[in-house]
Amino acid sequence: MNSDLAEIQTAALAAIESAPDGQSLEQAKIDFLGKKGRLTAASGLMKTLPKEEKPAFGQSLNLVRGAITAALEEKGAALQEVADREAIAGIDVTLPGREIHSGGLHPLTRIKDDAIQILRRMGFALAEGPEIEDEFHCFDALNTPADHPARNEKDTFYFDSGKLLRTHTSSVQVRTMENQSPPVRIIAPGSAYRRDEIDATHLSVFNQLEGLYVAENVSLADLKGTLVYFFQELFGPDTELQFRPHFFPFTEPSFEIDIKLHIAGRAPKWIEVAGCGIVDPAVFSAISKSRGDEAFSPDKVTGFAFGMGLDRLAMIKWGIKDIRLLIENDTRFLKQFA
Numbered sequence: 001m002n003s004d005l006a007e008i009q010t011a012a013l014a015a016i017e018s019a020p021d022g023q024s025l026e027q028a029k030i031d032f033l034g035k036k037g038r039l040t041a042a043s044g045l046m047k048t049l050p051k052e053e054k055p056a057f058g059q060s061l062n063l064v065r066g067a068i069t070a071a072l073e074e075k076g077a078a079l080q081e082v083a084d085r086e087a088i089a090g091i092d093v094t095l096p097g098r099e100i101h102s103g104g105l106h107p108l109t110r111i112k113d114d115a116i117q118i119l120r121r122m123g124f125a126l127a128e129g130p131e132i133e134d135e136f137h138c139f140d141a142l143n144t145p146a147d148h149p150a151r152n153e154k155d156t157f158y159f160d161s162g163k164l165l166r167t168h169t170s171s172v173q174v175r176t177m178e179n180q181s182p183p184v185r186i187i188a189p190g191s192a193y194r195r196d197e198i199d200a201t202h203l204s205v206f207n208q209l210e211g212l213y214v215a216e217n218v219s220l221a222d223l224k225g226t227l228v229y230f231f232q233e234l235f236g237p238d239t240e241l242q243f244r245p246h247f248f249p250f251t252e253p254s255f256e257i258d259i260k261l262h263i264a265g266r267a268p269k270w271i272e273v274a275g276c277g278i279v280d281p282a283v284f285s286a287i288s289k290s291r292g293d294e295a296f297s298p299d300k301v302t303g304f305a306f307g308m309g310l311d312r313l314a315m316i317k318w319g320i321k322d323i324r325l326l327i328e329n330d331t332r333f334l335k336q337f338a
């Protein structure tokens, strides 16, 4: 082999062998195989050789290039292995990975979503109203007189301004009728507030879902059909309901709805799940006065309304014994619903 080429090969292999890192290795590649590298320069000699020596020289060039390329690859792999080993030094690859926990929906969110879904299928649209209300929307327009116990400061949170935290979502009925024209078919899920002593079945803030359907000729049969269907969808097709006469200021006649609860090993018992009734004409009169028109005149429209506590529905559905569990954010409890 041409002695220049032999010398280049020896020098290249030495440089490659002694390269301490990837950067030096890259430099060695440039020095020998690059455009201005030594082997490239040596290949220029080809032109000066007599014709008969050219093939041998060419062959030597190829051999040297092959040897240098192979050495570069081998050294590159060796350096990479060292780098990899250093990168994971101190990491215990036998340690089990961190568990990834997936979240779940809160039981209140689930019951609310279920209720909304069932009622939307029946054509009820979502409506909302403010949690800070005035006495007109919370009480007066709902035919609840000034001396009604619900209006007492002992039962209701009042602000100095005279405003209050709504005691029920029924106020959304009023706001909707003030702003829409019949037919109206809405549901309003949301928070309600009462000055109750906190215990296993009471919180001072809880969740309700209000419903209202107003049109021409809405009857008690419509109310019953809607709510029987609703509760059988929510709790199962065998759910038994009873409509027990009751009093609410804003409906006449009014009922409480009970469902029959079967608990293993005990006699079945009726448990109250909602209030409902046929909208009292006095409510339509108040709306007509507030709107200044006859769109909701009690001579023209009728309607039904209902209201239920979502916390209680969740407690019944999943056998939750204490309402406080719903707000404590204890993951041991919440995990059961994920």
Ligand code: DAH
Pocket: 167, 168, 169, 170, 210, 211, 248, 250, 251, 274, 275, 276, 277, 305, 306, 307, 308
């Ligand atoms: N507002 C009632 C409550 O908080 C629930 C209720 C009863 C709503 C009868 C209604 C209804 O719309 O018709 O206890």
